Amino acid sequence: MATIARNRLPDQEREKLRATWETAPGVYGWFATVDHKQIGIRYLVTSIVFLLIGGVEALVMRVQLAQPGMKLLAPEQYDQLFSLHGVTMIFLYALPVLSGFSNYLWPLMLGSRDMAFPRVNALSYWLYLLSGVFLYVGVPLGQAPNGGWFNYVPYTSREYDPGINIDIYALGLIFLGISTAVGSANFVVTLLRTRAPGMSINRMPILVWGTVTASAANLLAVPSVSLACLMLWLDRSFGAHFFEVSGHGQPLLWQHLFWAFGHPWVYALVLPAMGIVSDALPVFCRRPLVGYTAVALATVTTMVIGFGVWVHHMFATGLPAMAISFFSAASIIIAIPSAIAVFSWLATIWTGQPVFRTPFLFFAGFVILFVIGGVSGFMTASAALDWQLTDTYFVVAHLHYVLLGINLFPVVGGIYYWFPKMTGRMMGERLGRWSFWTMFIGFNIAFFPMHVVGLEGMPRRVYTYPADLGLGGWNLLISVGAFLFAAGILLFLVNLVLSLSRGAPAGPNPWDAPTLEWATSSPPPPHNFDIIPIVASRHPLWEDRLEEVEERSQLDRGYLLDVGRETIGTTPMDAEPNVILRMPGDSLLPLGLALCVTLLFLGLLAHAWVIAGLGLAGALGVLVAWLAPAPPVEAQKARIYA
Amino acid sequence: MRRDAGGMRWIYIGVSVSTVALIASAIWTLLTLRAVAQPGGGVTPLAISVTGHQWWWEATYPGAEPDGTFRTASEIHIPTNVPVRLELRADDVIHSFWVPKLAGKTDVIPGRVNSMWIEARTPGVYRGQCMEYCGVEHALMAFRVVAEPPAQFAAWRRRQLAGASTGASIAPGYRVFARRCSACHAIRGTESGGIYGPDLTNLSGRATLASGTLPNTPANLARWIAHPQAVKPGARMPDIDLPPGEMQPLVAYLETR
Numbered sequence A: 001m002a003t004i005a006r007n008r009l010p011d012q013e014r015e016k017l018r019a020t021w022e023t024a025p026g027v028y029g030w031f032a033t034v035d036h037k038q039i040g041i042r043y044l045v046t047s048i049v050f051l052l053i054g055g056v057e058a059l060v061m062r063v064q065l066a067q068p069g070m071k072l073l074a075p076e077q078y079d080q081l082f083s084l085h086g087v088t089m090i091f092l093y094a095l096p097v098l099s100g101f102s103n104y105l106w107p108l109m110l111g112s113r114d115m116a117f118p119r120v121n122a123l124s125y126w127l128y129l130l131s132g133v134f135l136y137v138g139v140p141l142g143q144a145p146n147g148g149w150f151n152y153v154p155y156t157s158r159e160y161d162p163g164i165n166i167d168i169y170a171l172g173l174i175f176l177g178i179s180t181a182v183g184s185a186n187f188v189v190t191l192l193r194t195r196a197p198g199m200s201i202n203r204m205p206i207l208v209w210g211t212v213t214a215s216a217a218n219l220l221a222v223p224s225v226s227l228a229c230l231m232l233w234l235d236r237s238f239g240a241h242f243f244e245v246s247g248h249g250q251p252l253l254w255q256h257l258f259w260a261f262g263h264p265w266v267y268a269l270v271l272p273a274m275g276i277v278s279d280a281l282p283v284f285c286r287r288p289l290v291g292y293t294a295v296a297l298a299t300v301t302t303m304v305i306g307f308g309v310w311v312h313h314m315f316a317t318g319l320p321a322m323a324i325s326f327f328s329a330a331s332i333i334i335a336i337p338s339a340i341a342v343f344s345w346l347a348t349i350w351t352g353q354p355v356f357r358t359p360f361l362f363f364a365g366f367v368i369l370f371v372i373g374g375v376s377g378f379m380t381a382s383a384a385l386d387w388q389l390t391d392t393y394f395v396v397a398h399l400h401y402v403l404l405g406i407n408l409f410p411v412v413g414g415i416y417y418w419f420p421k422m423t424g425r426m427m428g429e430r431l432g433r434w435s436f437w438t439m440f441i442g443f444n445i446a447f448f449p450m451h452v453v454g455l456e457g458m459p460r461r462v463y464t465y466p467a468d469l470g471l472g473g474w475n476l477l478i479s480v481g482a483f484l485f486a487a488g489i490l491l492f493l494v495n496l497v498l499s500l501s502r503g504a505p506a507g508p509n510p511w512d513a514p515t516l517e518w519a520t521s522s523p524p525p526p527h528n529f530d531i532i533p534i535v536a537s538r539h540p541l542w543e544d545r546l547e548e549v550e551e552r553s554q555l556d557r558g559y560l561l562d563v564g565r566e567t568i569g570t571t572p573m574d575a576e577p578n579v580i581l582r583m584p585g586d587s588l589l590p591l592g593l594a595l596c597v598t599l600l601f602l603g604l605l606a607h608a609w610v611i612a613g614l615g616l617a618g619a620l621g622v623l624v625a626w627l628a629p630a631p632p633v634e635a636q637k638a639r640i641y642a
Numbered sequence B: 001m002r003r004d005a006g007g008m009r010w011i012y013i014g015v016s017v018s019t020v021a022l023i024a025s026a027i028w029t030l031l032t033l034r035a036v037a038q039p040g041g042g043v044t045p046l047a048i049s050v051t052g053h054q055w056w057w058e059a060t061y062p063g064a065e066p067d068g069t070f071r072t073a074s075e076i077h078i079p080t081n082v083p084v085r086l087e088l089r090a091d092d093v094i095h096s097f098w099v100p101k102l103a104g105k106t107d108v109i110p111g112r113v114n115s116m117w118i119e120a121r122t123p124g125v126y127r128g129q130c131m132e133y134c135g136v137e138h139a140l141m142a143f144r145v146v147a148e149p150p151a152q153f154a155a156w157r158r159r160q161l162a163g164a165s166t167g168a169s170i171a172p173g174y175r176v177f178a179r180r181c182s183a184c185h186a187i188r189g190t191e192s193g194g195i196y197g198p199d200l201t202n203l204s205g206r207a208t209l210a211s212g213t214l215p216n217t218p219a220n221l222a223r224w225i226a227h228p229q230a231v232k233p234g235a236r237m238p239d240i241d242l243p244p245g246e247m248q249p250l251v252a253y254l255e256t257r
């Protein structure tokens, strides 16, 4: 059996650590916490709420489209719905949900006490929440964004779209971009500095690889869309003519700026989710992942190539043949690293001894959907085919296979898998299976026929279609599938809520998994680990069983760090300890800063410059308080607990 | 527990096979791109200018003589077995021109002239549609390409030009038209020369109204004129309150067009 860490720390030492790291009780603590576990769970809950909102929007659209000529929605309402749906799912669900996992799991997987910048972590959450609300302020006014999630100019210029719909979109994305940027910077630094001693980069879980790759990419990609949105807002507010033809602007500039961001971004939405599978699937195959190094490098390679394929969203814009050919070839080649990952998962399942628990079902289902979405993606990558496929329902099918298949299925599987760690209770297995099969079957009924109607020529983003195209039957089937899929999600949520109070107690390591997060109790104490472990292999909890592993990690001996909030800082590559990091405690500054930024953006939206000025001044004030040097503390010596 | 080895073979074989397939299809793509870049002989005897408007399509046929140019809406006639070049322009926002059975899509972008070519081998009607989201009525922005043998096409072309001289400007329906509609619509050979909406010179020759929204029958024509906003909410043609006596002559007049 596994060497489940039994930390032999005396109780009063443990209590001291707990007291040091615990979030203050009550309302203050609720707003001031910087505990990565609480922030991670908030990210997860908030993003799932957005998933439900976006899902309801989708279901309403599917009722409207169930038959030709339906009159449930006016055209303008449909346009706002599909735009909100896209924006919500892409920006407010798909990336934040992964940030939730990573926030919760990173310090636990890396053997640390928190993220590198706990207050920045809280800031990124509050900014995310408030920018999400901001993107929805138009809904009660009937003025939600209506330019689709990629919001092409000049349709979204003031001339053709005079309301505040698009201002909300442009400012909202800049706003959310701040959250993404600070969150990403935090992940990158956390990776570089706060891994447990001995956790060299070739011993990190793949989820960590995926998230850090995505974060680095976000730091490079988000400025592009923020800039584009700023230019659009200036065009709309002050007639700046960046994109307006009448002022010698270029509509295509928007598309380049948007997709130079957008394509890396969609990889950021899937790489961490692929990491979830690469880490958790092997646990249910009772063997390590096949080809760890290849998969880790494939993750990074995908992202690097991912920066060179954005033009495949623009094959029909009439760009020169040379450019089309280059980007088409690059878009086909980018499938090679994905093939590495797929064959690694298949090999892991085939050469392992699969245990058919609910998480396994989700991960195996994911592999199937990944392959289907990959094939349709590869078809659209071929420019010659894409000229037929682009902007039809074929693309809607493709993007849902990849976004739901590669993001949502791993996310739900990941929740089944880590729920015991987060709550100390198991999720129901029977309901789990039901939820999987309902989701999987519903998903395929809903989205597979979209390939067909796409090939029949049905355009995306239409509120209705003529009866004589003969697509009514397929569309009805699609809508039925969508509701079945939604029922599956509902079963999952019912299971989640029931399990919170009725789930069987989990214990520290219910799945007998190999990584560090399972070495501490479930749920983990505020300080994560009584003793910061010293890692000697990729599978610290399986070392006794893996034949080729000689090294032994130390889980019950190591740095104690019990004087104030401290964690250990290590070197970037080999994770050798070289500094003790002082960590901040509860603070209202992140919330204050986020509120000031909200005021700033509301002011900009309303062109109420005084309010915007107040928000900006407030934000600068909070930043000064934030950056004010803390009183010096005496240097502490690390206590080694042996 | 099983050792780490043993699965790598899957990766080697699987990835090699997929790489070969991917590279082969990349080459196929490049060859196809080259093949469709130009029509067979490299020449396109006929060039038509196509303009996307919110939410209808306009085709302009150039002519040698000053008076030889004419415009039609939502219906593009082409001769069969002749490569036809299309010059695509946008009047307002981005649209995308697509006739699935004839060619791939080409976006229609303000400030740019994109061009493509199509060729129909068999006579017939080919449905087309705007494929880039362009506002509320993006869904109802279809058009038809009518491919006819060259002789028939030439006859059609002559009929379009003839419209110029047969304008019965004295018809009672025309007077209604001139007063209420000519700001936006043109009829060749009359004083009405509005260019905001579709040219209505040969309206009765078209199979549909308002970009494929309604079949072109007298009843539908009256319905459209009375309440375009009920048929195609948001369309750029306003509901016009015609006094009872005006509709009938107006429709009758347009039916002869």
Ligand code: HEM
Residues within 6 Å of the ligand: A055, A058, A059, A061, A062, A082, A083, A085, A086, A087, A089, A090, A093, A094, A147, A148, A149, A150, A396, A399, A400, A403, A404, A407, A408, A446, A459, A460, A461, A462, A463, A482, A485, A486
């Ligand atoms: C119940 C599940 C879902 C259903 C039934 C559904 C349905 C739809 C439909 C019908 C459209 C097409 C709208 C149109 O082109 O007219 C659409 C668009 C889209 N969906 Fe979903 N969807 C679901 C979940 C998701 C999820 C989970 C994501 C992302 C993670 C997502 C991302 C998108 C995006 C990005 C678009 C494109 C929006 C645009 O064209 O601007 N969807 N969805």
Ligand SMILES: [Cu+2]
Residues within 6 Å of the ligand: B052, B094, B095, B096, B130, B131, B132, B133, B134, B138, B141
């Ligand atoms: Cu259009």
